[in-house]
Amino acid sequence: MPNIVLCRIDERLIHGQVGVQWVGFAGANLVLVANDEVANDTVQQNLMEMVLAEGIAVRFWPLQKVIDNIHRAADRQKILLVCKTPADFLRLVQGGVPITRINVGNMHFAEGKRQIAKTVSVDDDDLAAFAGLKDAGVECFVQGVPTEQAQDLYKLL
Numbered sequence: 001m002p003n004i005v006l007c008r009i010d011e012r013l014i015h016g017q018v019g020v021q022w023v024g025f026a027g028a029n030l031v032l033v034a035n036d037e038v039a040n041d042t043v044q045q046n047l048m049e050m051v052l053a054e055g056i057a058v059r060f061w062p063l064q065k066v067i068d069n070i071h072r073a074a075d076r077q078k079i080l081l082v083c084k085t086p087a088d089f090l091r092l093v094q095g096g097v098p099i100t101r102i103n104v105g106n107m108h109f110a111e112g113k114r115q116i117a118k119t120v121s122v123d124d125d126d127l128a129a130f131a132g133l134k135d136a137g138v139e140c141f142v143q144g145v146p147t148e149q150a151q152d153l154y155k156l157l
Contacts, residue, residue: 001098002073007081009089010105013038014058017105017145018082019051025146028080030057034066034092035084063088067095086129086140093136101139104153116156117142130157 006026010018013033023031031052038044039062049058057077061069066081073079081099083089085107093099106119113121120142122130130153133140140153 002070003075003078004070004081004097004099005078006103007083007089007099007101008103008105009084009086009107010082011084011108012106013082013084014048014051016051018080019048019056020053021145022103023052023056023080026078026080028056028078030059030077031080031082032066032070033058033060033082034063034088035060036062039065063091063095066092067097070097086126086133089138090129090132090136093133093138099138101141102133103150104140104142105144116153117151119144120153120156122157127157130154 005028006022008018008022013035014031033048039060045060052058089099089102104120107121107126109115109121113123115121130140134154141150142153142156143150
């Protein structure tokens with residue numbers, strides 16, 4: 001079983017909050033970005049890598065590669081798994097990735113979305129994905145940084 005220490009939804013994937021605060025808080029030594037687009041974009045990868053402290057490994061994998069390979073992770077790998085959307089996490093869960101809790105960080109406001117927390121806005125697709133995650137028994141909580149109080153996402157919907 002892979003040692004996933006934190007799962008986070010963050011539209012920005014790796015940035016200061018994730019690369020410094022959450023990596024340290026979770027004790028992660030590997031950040032796994034599960035995103036089809038970024039897996040093929042070396043410019044975005046290079047920008048994200050610059051945020052991480054020395055000694056923190058990073059992988060940029062498409063969702064299917066995560067599903068196919070996560071169970072091969074070594075116990076010593078303390079994985080912070082980050083995706084852009086709840087739909088991405090639902091696909092991972094449906095693919096057999098052992099996810100029980102998801103930290104919902106940044107889901108920015110845009111047309112067609114409604115704000116449910118300071119840093120979280122959702123549309124109908126997000127609501128459907130969160131419903132699927134809830135049905136799968138996955139706990140979701142809103143927490144921007146480790147020092148903030150966590151809020152049950154399902155109570156905010």
